[in-house]
Amino acid sequence: MDLFVLSHVNKIYKIDKKRTFYALRNVTFSLPYTGFVSIVGKSGCGKSTCLNMLSLIDAPSSGNVYFQNKDINKFNDNKKSAYLLNEIGIIFQNFHLIEDEDVIYNIMLPYLISGHNKKEAHHAAEELLKKFQIKKDLYKQKCDSLSGGEKQRIAILRSLINNPLVLVCDEPTGALDKTNSKIVMDLLKNISKEKLVVMVSHNKKLVDEYSDRIIEMCDGKIIRDNYKITTDIKYVKNEKKHAKRASNWLNHISFKNIKRRFKRNIFTILSIVFGLVSTYIVIGFSLGKDKSVINESYKQFDYGSATLSKETSKPISNSVISISQTFKPSLVEKEELMEKFDQFFYVDNLDAFISPVSTILIGENIIENITCYPIYSFEDQSIDKQLLIRGKFPFSNNFAHVVINKSAYELILNQYKINPLNLSVRIKNQFETIYYPSDELEGIKDTFILDTNLTIDGVVDEFSFLDTPKIFYSYIGAADYLNSITLNNLSNFVHRDISWLSRIEMISANDPLSSYSYRLFLKDSNNKDYLKKVISTINAPFVLTSGAFIRESSLIELVNAADSTMKLFLVVILLGTIFIIGILSFFCYNEDKKRSAILSAIGARKGDIFSIYINESLFYVLIGYLISLLITIPITNLANSIISKHYYFHSIINLSWDKFLEVPFFIPIIVFITCIFVALIATLFPMVFSKKISIKDELQNI
Ligand code: ADP
Ligand code: MG
Numbered sequence: 001m002d003l004f005v006l007s008h009v010n011k012i013y014k015i016d017k018k019r020t021f022y023a024l025r026n027v028t029f030s031l032p033y034t035g036f037v038s039i040v041g042k043s044g045c046g047k048s049t050c051l052n053m054l055s056l057i058d059a060p061s062s063g064n065v066y067f068q069n070k071d072i073n074k075f076n077d078n079k080k081s082a083y084l085l086n087e088i089g090i091i092f093q094n095f096h097l098i099e100d101e102d103v104i105y106n107i108m109l110p111y112l113i114s115g116h117n118k119k120e121a122h123h124a125a126e127e128l129l130k131k132f133q134i135k136k137d138l139y140k141q142k143c144d145s146l147s148g149g150e151k152q153r154i155a156i157l158r159s160l161i162n163n164p165l166v167l168v169c170d171e172p173t174g175a176l177d178k179t180n181s182k183i184v185m186d187l188l189k190n191i192s193k194e195k196l197v198v199m200v201s202h203n204k205k206l207v208d209e210y211s212d213r214i215i216e217m218c219d220g221k222i223i224r225d226n227y228k229i230t231t232d233i234k235y236v237k238n239e240k241k242h243a244k245r246a247s248n249w250l251n252h253i254s255f256k257n258i259k260r261r262f263k264r265n266i267f268t269i270l271s272i273v274f275g276l277v278s279t280y281i282v283i284g285f286s287l288g289k290d291k292s293v294i295n296e297s298y299k300q301f302d303y304g305s306a307t308l309s310k311e312t313s314k315p316i317s318n319s320v321i322s323i324s325q326t327f328k329p330s331l332v333e334k335e336e337l338m339e340k341f342d343q344f345f346y347v348d349n350l351d352a353f354i355s356p357v358s359t360i361l362i363g364e365n366i367i368e369n370i371t372c373y374p375i376y377s378f379e380d381q382s383i384d385k386q387l388l389i390r391g392k393f394p395f396s397n398n399f400a401h402v403v404i405n406k407s408a409y410e411l412i413l414n415q416y417k418i419n420p421l422n423l424s425v426r427i428k429n430q431f432e433t434i435y436y437p438s439d440e441l442e443g444i445k446d447t448f449i450l451d452t453n454l455t456i457d458g459v460v461d462e463f464s465f466l467d468t469p470k471i472f473y474s475y476i477g478a479a480d481y482l483n484s485i486t487l488n489n490l491s492n493f494v495h496r497d498i499s500w501l502s503r504i505e506m507i508s509a510n511d512p513l514s515s516y517s518y519r520l521f522l523k524d525s526n527n528k529d530y531l532k533k534v535i536s537t538i539n540a541p542f543v544l545t546s547g548a549f550i551r552e553s554s555l556i557e558l559v560n561a562a563d564s565t566m567k568l569f570l571v572v573i574l575l576g577t578i579f580i581i582g583i584l585s586f587f588c589y590n591e592d593k594k595r596s597a598i599l600s601a602i603g604a605r606k607g608d609i610f611s612i613y614i615n616e617s618l619f620y621v622l623i624g625y626l627i628s629l630l631i632t633i634p635i636t637n638l639a640n641s642i643i644s645k646h647y648y649f650h651s652i653i654n655l656s657w658d659k660f661l662e663v664p665f666f667i668p669i670i671v672f673i674t675c676i677f678v679a680l681i682a683t684l685f686p687m688v689f690s691k692k693i694s695i696k697d698e699l700q701n702i
Contacts, residue, residue, distance in 0.1 A: 001030050002030035002031060002032055002033075002259070003033045003067065003068065003166060003196055003509070004030060004031040004054060004065065004066065004067055004163060004166070004196075004569075005029075005064075005065075005066040006027055006028055006029055006030070006050075006064075006065050006066075006157050007028055007061070007063055007064045007065075007066065007067075007161055007317075008026050008028055008062070008063040008064075009024055009026070009027040009028070009053055009060040009063035009064070009065065009212060010022065010024055010025060010026060010027075010029075010049075010060060010062045010063055011023040011024035011046070011049050011053075011058065011060055011061050011062050011220070012061040012062075013472055014236050014659060019106070019524070020387070020573055022047050022219075023046045023049040023125070023220050023222040023319070024049055024053070024060070024220045025221045026044075026063075026221070027050060027053075027063070027220070027221070027222060027247045028036070028063075028098070028222075029103045029112050029215065029222060029225060029227070029276055031054075031196055031198065032167075032193060032194075032196065033165065033196055034192060034193065034195060034196055035192055035196060035197070035212040035213060035461045036188065036189060036192035036197050036199070036211050036212045036213070037196065037197065037198045037199070037211065037213045037214075037215065038198075038199050038201055038207045038210075038211040038213070038214050038215070039051060039198070039199070039201075039214075039215045039216075039217060040199045040200075040201065040202075040204070040207055040214055040215070040216050040217070041216055041217035041218055041223075042218065042551065043202075044218050045218050046219070046220040046221075047170075048170050048200055048218055048700065049167050049202040049220075050200075050217065051170055051198060051200050052696065052700075053065050054067075054088065054168050055088055055090045055168045055268060055601075056072060056073075056075075056083065056084065057083065057090075057601075057695045057696045057700070058082055058696060059073050059257055065355065067083070067087065067613075069263050073109060073148075073686065077220060077605065077606060078605060081605040081606075082603065083210070083599070083603075083604050084111060084600070084601065084602065084603040085113055085114050085162060085560065085602065085604075086114065086162050086163075086164060086603065087164050087165050087166065088164050088165070088166050088167075088168060089156075089160060089166070089167040089168070090153070090159060090167075090168055090169075090199055090602075091156055091159055091167060091169035091170070091172045092167065092170060092171055092172075092179040092601075092699055092700065093154045093171040093172065093174040093175055094175060094699070095148070095152050095175075096594075096597075096663045096699050097143040097154060097155055097158070097598075098143065098595065098598060098600045099142070099143045099144040099259070099590065100140065100143075100144065100256070101143060101568045102139070102140050102141055102142050102143065102145060102258070103129075103134075103138050103141055103146070104122065104125050104126070104139045104140065104301065106154055106155075106158050107125040107128060107129065107154060107158045107161055107499070107601075108121035108122060108124070108125045109121075109156050109159070109161075109249065109702050110158060110161050110162050110602045110603060111124050111125065111161045111247065111254075112249035112277075112358045113249055113602065113603055114162055114605055115598075117248070118177065118248070121182060124161055125157075125161060125174070128157050128160060128161055129157065132153070132157060132187065133218060133310040133492075134153065134154075134157070136310065138150065139152075147180070148175050148176050148177075148180060149176050149179070149180025149183055149184060151172075151275070151306075151563050152172060152175075152176060152184050153183070153184060153187060154442050155518050156184070156187055156188070156191070157330055158602065159602075160191070161172065162603075164195070165195060165196060165200070166195060166197070166198065167188070167191060167195060167196070167197045167659070168186065168198045168199075168311050169197065169198070169199040169200070170199075170431035170534065170700065171200055171202065172184055172188065172199060172201070173201065173203060173206065173372075174201075174591065180252070180700055181206060181497070182206075184258065185206055185210050188209050188210070194307065196268060197628065198212045199211075200517045200601075202363055205656075208314075213225070213226055214226050217229075220234075225558050228577075229442050235349075238594050242504065247608070249612065250608055250612055250615060251609050251615065253599075253612050254611075254612050254615035254616050254619070256603065257588065257592070257612065257616050257618075258551060258616055258619050259617075261356055261588065263568050265552065265584065265620055265644040268580055268581065268584050268620050268624075269620050269623050269624050269627070270624075271576070271580045271624075272575050272577055272580075272581070272620060272621055272624025272628070273592070273624045273627045273628045273631070274573070274577070274579035275574055275624075276625060276628035276632075276671065276675070277631065277632050277635055278569075278570055279573075279574065279671060280628065280634060280636070280655060280667065280671070281635070281639065281653055281655070282563075282567060282570045283567045283655075283667060284653035284654050284655035285563060285565055285566060285652060285653050285654075286567075287654040287655075288651055288652050288654025288655075289559050289560075289563055289654075290556070290559075291541045291653040291654065292649045292650060292651055292654070293552070293556055293559050293648065293649065293652070294307065294324060294552065294556075295550035296463045296465075296648055296649050297463055297465070297548070297555055297572075298384075298463075298528050299384075299389055299461065299462055299470055299549065300462055300465040300548040300552075301375060301384065301389060301403075301405060301460045301462055301470075301541055302373045302374070302375055302465055302470075302472060302526070302530055302548060303384070303522070303531070303546075303548040303549075303606075304375075304376075304382055304383075304521055304522025304525055304527075304528065304531060304548075305373065305374065305375060305376075305431075305519065305520070305521055305522075305547075305548070306344075306519070306521075306522075306544050306545060307349060307515070307518065307519055307540070307544070307545050307546075307567050307626060308334075308337065308346070308356050308517055308518040308521070308542060308543070308544055309327065309329065309516050309517035309518075309543050309545070310326070310327045310328070310329045310333065310542055310543070311324060311325070311326050311327075311508075311540070311541050311542075311543050311560045312324065312325050312327070312541055313325070313395075314650075325510070326516045326543075327510055327516055328349075328509040328510075328514040328515070328516050328518065329447070329509075329515055329517075329518065331511065332526065333542070334346055334518055334644070336341055337538075337542065339432060341538070343522060343523050343524065343527055343530050343630075344520040344521060344522060344523060344525060344534075345376055345382070346518050346519075346520055347475060347479070347518065347520075348501075348504045348518065348519065349513040349514065349515035349516075349517045349518060349519040350374065350475070350478055350479065350482065350503070350504075350515075350519070351519075352431070352513045352514070352515050353429065353448060353482055353500060353511060354427070354429065354450065354473065354478055355372070355429050356371045356376070357371060357372075358371060358372055358427050358428060358429040358528050359427070359428040359429065360372070360425050360426070360427055360428075360471065360525055361425060361426040362412070362416055362418065362425055362426075362610040364425070365416065366624040367411070367412065367415075367416075367425070367469075369411070369469060370408055370411065370468075370469040370470070370471060371466060371468060371469070371470055371471070372427065372470070372471045372472075372473060372475075372520065373470055373471070373472055373547075374472070374473055374474070374475040374478060374521075375473075375475065375521070376474070376475050376521035376589055377475065377476045378393045378394045378395075378396070378397055378401075378474050379396065379397060379528070380393065380469070380478075381523075381525060382521050382522060382523055382524065382525055383525055384525045384526075386616075387460040387461050387462065388403070388458050388459070388460055388461075389406065389459050389460065389461045390409065390458060390459035390523045391403070391422070391423060391456070391457050391459055392456030392457055392458050393457065394457045394458075394474065396474075396477075396607070397473060397474040397476035397477040397480070398455060398474070398476065398477045398480075399452070399456050399473060399477035399478045399480065400452065400455060401455050401474075402452055402454045402455070402457065402471050402472060402473045402474075402478070402681060403455070403457055403458040403459065403460055403471075403472050404420060404458075404459055404460075404469070404472070404614065405459070405460050405461075405462045405467070405469065405470045405472070406459060406460070406461050406467075407462065407464075407467045407468060407469045407470070408420070408459075408469035408470055408471060409459045410469075411469045412507075418427055419609075420459070421446070421456060421457075421459070422455060422456065422457070423455070423456050423609035424453045424454065424455050424456075425453070425471075426452070426453055426454075427450060427451070427452060427453075427454055428450060428451050428600070429448075429449075429450040429469060430447065430448060430449050430450065430451075431447070431448050432445055432446065432447050432448075433444075433445070433446055433503070433598040434450070434488075435487075435490050437493070437494075444489050444490050444491050444493050445489060446487040446490055448487075448500060452481075454471065454473070455686070456471075460472070463648055463650065464647070464648045465551060465647075466551050466554070466555075467631075467650065473616055474517070475521065476665075477539055479501055480503040483498040483500075483501040483502070484499065484500060485499060485561050485630055486498055486499050486500070487499075487500060488638020490503075493573025501526075517545075520544065526621075531546060531549060532549065532643060535549055538702065541677050550655060554693055574678075577678075578681075578682045579617050580641075580677055581620070581621070581678070581679060581682035581683065582682040582685060582686050583619050583686075584617065584620070585613050585616070585682065585683040585687065586686035586687070586688055586690065588616060588676065589613050589686065590685050590690060591673075593693050593698055594699070596609045596612075596698075597693050597694070597695045597697075597698035598624060598691050598699065600693060600695055601695045601699060609693075610683075610684065613687060614679070614683050614684070615672050615681055616683075617679045617680075617682065617683040618676065618679050618680075621675050621676070621678075621679040622681075624675075625671070625675050627667060632655065633655060635658065636655045636656075639653055640652065641652055655663075
């Protein structure tokens with residue numbers, strides 16, 4: 001029985017669209033289980049092509065190649081690599097050892113691939129080295145330091161370790177000198193006593209000296225074959241080979257690859273770290289922004305102050321436009337609302353008298369851009385007393401005693417070089433009103449003149465977003481003040497004192513003096529959420545307006561916009577990182593094509609080779625992941641402290657060790673799983689789309 005039977009094998013190459021070339025023409029022969037068979041012929045006659053038919057490096061265009069009666073070209077991928085691993089050893093002209101590994105590892109490798117552990121493999125390799133009398137000091141030598149003859153012997157031993165049935169050797173002495181050629185030929189001859197050795201060679205002398213059988217080829221055909229049928233050929237039963245494959249050997253190779261390329265890949269790790277830290281920070285920002293912004297925006301001294309007005313709109317007939325008007329709500333309406341929303345003080349709006357834009361002077365100098373706002377009282381809990389940073393709150397609610405915010409403090413200090421504390425500033429405002437007792441009578445004109453001194457008792461800290469210099473006066477103090485000054489002409493007319501405060505009660509809902517609104521103050525400054533709730537629940541036509549709330553809302557909008565932008569940016573960063581991992585594995589894979597071809601030739605499966613690169617990417621991702629895990633919190637803290645210094649937000653990125661390590665490790669675990677997934681995709685994708693590794697292209701000298 002024969003080991004191999006080639007039956008009518010043709011190999012046709014397409015040269016161009018029209019022309020074809022027959023590298024093998026109807027080649028038919030069989031090979032026994034033992035002996036030394038040489039294939040000879042002129043260069044280009046098809047010797048290597050013929051040999052490649054046995055080693056699966058090439059497949060016939062037509063015809064069949066049988067190995068122990070099985071058509072090897074009908075094997076599936078796994079069977080093919082098992083065949084390469086266990087049944088056949090391929091010897092190349094250029095040895096193709098893994099050069100940066102030592103001798104013993106190279107010999108062990110096919111044994112490791114076939115599922116033996118390191119110890120067994122080491123032992124088997126040592127046995128083999130001893131059997132073939134390789135000097136002991138070569139065992140641990142790196143292959144790149146060996147001579148050609150030594151390399152070829154090691155390559156032969158490597159092909160023997162899984163005890164194959166056949167060695168196929170393509171010009172095994174082609175790169176060797178005479179002495180080494182002889183050593184290698186002796187070795188092969190020796191092996192051919194137990195196994196089949198098929199060799200392609202140019203060297204007629206060696207062929208004649210060593211071969212049991214010579215097949216001569218010309219132009220793809222066999223022209224001579226001195227096959228002597230020997231009767232003593234026995235059928236060699238295939239011993240049971242290790243069926244289960246192990247993957248430990250992959251780790252060693254991956255590890256070596258990582259070591260080899262580590263320096264170059266620091267950049268990759270950095271980009272992974274960058275991507276991951278960005279991810280964590282964006283997540284932290286999303287988690288922390290609302291709370292941080294709201295906490296900060298509560299630091300507005302007049303947060304609880306709002307105006308209540310009534311808005312009506314009348315459509316203009318035959319037009320899409322309507323006229324909208326704002327009024328002060330009526331007393332009845334006010335009382336209804338007071339009942340419904342009872343956490344406010346409801347008072348008259350004094351803005352017409354003490355205008356937010358009243359003129360403020362230091363001596364004769366007007367302070368530009370400073371505005372005046374009321375708070376309810378310095379004495380009760382309607383104000384947030386914690387905001388005081390300098391001086392004190394006025395002892396009582398006296399209009400003449402005010403506090404300013406930090407921004408006003410800095411304005412006065414920087415522009416006028418005066419310490420604002422205890423400074424007296426002048427407030428001025430003026431307007432005329434006319435009272436018409438009846439249609440016939442002439443109107444009674446009175447002039448309101450506000451011109452008084454305000455002493456700055458304290459400074460409050462305010463949240464700096466849209467923060468303008470402000471003076472806060474006590475509403476109660478202001479009302480007292482307005483109650484104490486009378487309208488002279490009107491008082492004379494009615495023969496009793498009419499104060500400016502009581503004048504407000506007399507005016508109509510659309511008089512400018514009414515400011516078209518009531519002023520509301522939150523009774524308890526801790527109840528800031530209540531203000532928000534009322535603003536969102538109050539129904540038309542009533543409108544509750546709060547400057548502080550508007551500032552807060554616009555800030556939240558701004559921060560949300562920043563959040564969306566960051567998320568978008570993150571997508572770009574992550575795509576970039578995926579791209580970098582992809583490029584990395586693409587280059588590694590392509591750079592190592594020859595190595596991979598060697599591994600394929602000794603029987604590694606396609607999946608094994610992919611695994612090597614997946615391991616490598618996973619390693620980088622894992623390192624990046626761990627580094628990012630370690631540095632995210634310190635970076636977050638740094639970022640938070642920089643942000644809080646410049647923008648006033650505290651902990652806007654809501655990440656901390658306890659948050660991070662919180663059961664069930666939510667964020668890091670999700671990120672980890674995503675990382676693994678991304679690494680797999682980013683690695684596999686370019687490999688699947690790379691050109692298939694061809695042993696012939698990578699390892700053969702055509
Ligand atoms: P040799 O006898 O020198 O080993 P080969 O078996 O390598 O010759 O090649 C046989 C012939 O087939 C040569 O003429 C070679 O140019 C041709 N050949 C080999 N591979 C290819 C290919 N991929 N495409 C076209 N022609 C090829
Ligand atoms: Mg050749």
